[in-house]
Amino acid sequence: MFETQAYAFFMITLKELAKQLNVSVSTVSKALHDAKDIGEDTKTRIKEAAALYNYRPNKTALALKVNKTNTIGVVVPDILNPYFANVLHGIEQYATAMGYDTIICVSHEQLKKEAKSVELMLQGRVDGFVISLSVETLSKQDFKHLDEIGLYKKELVLFDRTTSEVECDKVIINDQKAIYEATKILINKHKTKIAYLSSIEDLPIGLLRKGGYQQALLDHGLEPDPDLLLDLTGAKAPHELIKDFLRQHSFDAVISSDNTSSLMFQSILKSEKPELMKDNMIIGFSDEKNALLSYPKINYIDQKAMQIGEKAAEMLIERIESNDEKLKLKTYEMPFEIHIS
Numbered sequence: 001m002f003e004t005q006a007y008a009f010f011m012i013t014l015k016e017l018a019k020q021l022n023v024s025v026s027t028v029s030k031a032l033h034d035a036k037d038i039g040e041d042t043k044t045r046i047k048e049a050a051a052l053y054n055y056r057p058n059k060t061a062l063a064l065k066v067n068k069t070n071t072i073g074v075v076v077p078d079i080l081n082p083y084f085a086n087v088l089h090g091i092e093q094y095a096t097a098m099g100y101d102t103i104i105c106v107s108h109e110q111l112k113k114e115a116k117s118v119e120l121m122l123q124g125r126v127d128g129f130v131i132s133l134s135v136e137t138l139s140k141q142d143f144k145h146l147d148e149i150g151l152y153k154k155e156l157v158l159f160d161r162t163t164s165e166v167e168c169d170k171v172i173i174n175d176q177k178a179i180y181e182a183t184k185i186l187i188n189k190h191k192t193k194i195a196y197l198s199s200i201e202d203l204p205i206g207l208l209r210k211g212g213y214q215q216a217l218l219d220h221g222l223e224p225d226p227d228l229l230l231d232l233t234g235a236k237a238p239h240e241l242i243k244d245f246l247r248q249h250s251f252d253a254v255i256s257s258d259n260t261s262s263l264m265f266q267s268i269l270k271s272e273k274p275e276l277m278k279d280n281m282i283i284g285f286s287d288e289k290n291a292l293l294s295y296p297k298i299n300y301i302d303q304k305a306m307q308i309g310e311k312a313a314e315m316l317i318e319r320i321e322s323n324d325e326k327l328k329l330k331t332y333e334m335p336f337e338i339h340i341s
Helices: 014-021 027-032 040-052 059-066 082-097 112-122 133-138 144-151 173-186 204-219 238-248 261-274 306-320
Strands: 071-076 101-106 127-133 156-160 168-170 194-199 229-231 253-256 282-288 299-301 332-333 338-339
Touching: 014 027, 014 040, 014 229, 027 040, 071 082, 071 112, 071 306, 082 101, 082 156, 082 306, 101 112, 112 127, 112 133, 112 144, 127 306, 133 173, 156 306, 168 306, 173 194, 173 204, 173 253, 173 282, 173 299, 173 338, 194 204, 229 238, 238 261, 253 261
Parallel strands: 071 101, 071 127, 127 156, 156 168, 168 332, 194 229, 194 253, 253 282, 282 299
Antiparallel strands: 299 338
């Protein structure tokens, strides 16, 4: 019978477990890892004892020994944004399937918080990072904290909000093409006064999306009208801006560069000018689940957020586990889909 009293409320060490079983530390370790040179009876006896004594491997000691923690760090600008929440779901799901833990930090769009998150996770010995850059990081073009990742010989994948100033793997969509194709759909449905909404004009992807909208108009013989541009970036009272826009301008379609402006606009349009709902078309960025939050169901560009998360985690773990130091850096372009109700 095992002497359990001494360990009733404490986790036993590998050495103590070996002593209790009167075998070597090596034998216990091999048995717990199903080594082929350990007999099945011995494995069973050791595993039962490990369970009884609540033995857990010392991950910190193991990480120091092999210089690998099987943990990845993730930094996102906003965890409440449905897009980033879905990306995180994809990252965590893929990482777990591959035997990796995930540590998540939120930058709240601040360079200082983003850099501090990277610093803390480097101290915690993560194997690599998946990051979407904050507004402040991109506006200041300050990427010194990302250089630190390289100095620590850790791997990095950027997604969605990326920069050409940092050499690493990246996962993106073709932002300009996505809006271009959505605008073209509206034009093909004989819409000629297409309004454009955005709350991300302070981001490079916001400018790319606006460029796609304007280019689509020009390519189809329509002159972009600056009066039909509604910038909600950083607005403290976006509802009032939308109401003013509705009072002052006429339009027959709306396209949004982000996943919140379109839902907000449709809700206010339905409340303030319900007679315009029938003939107006609105397209925004969203997914099936969030599109259902509006009625009528909103038309949307699906960025495949969860798949972006899965792909970013896949690319990071592939590089972590690769022995090929010359593995070529990749930028993966996730296909988008446009859903029209």
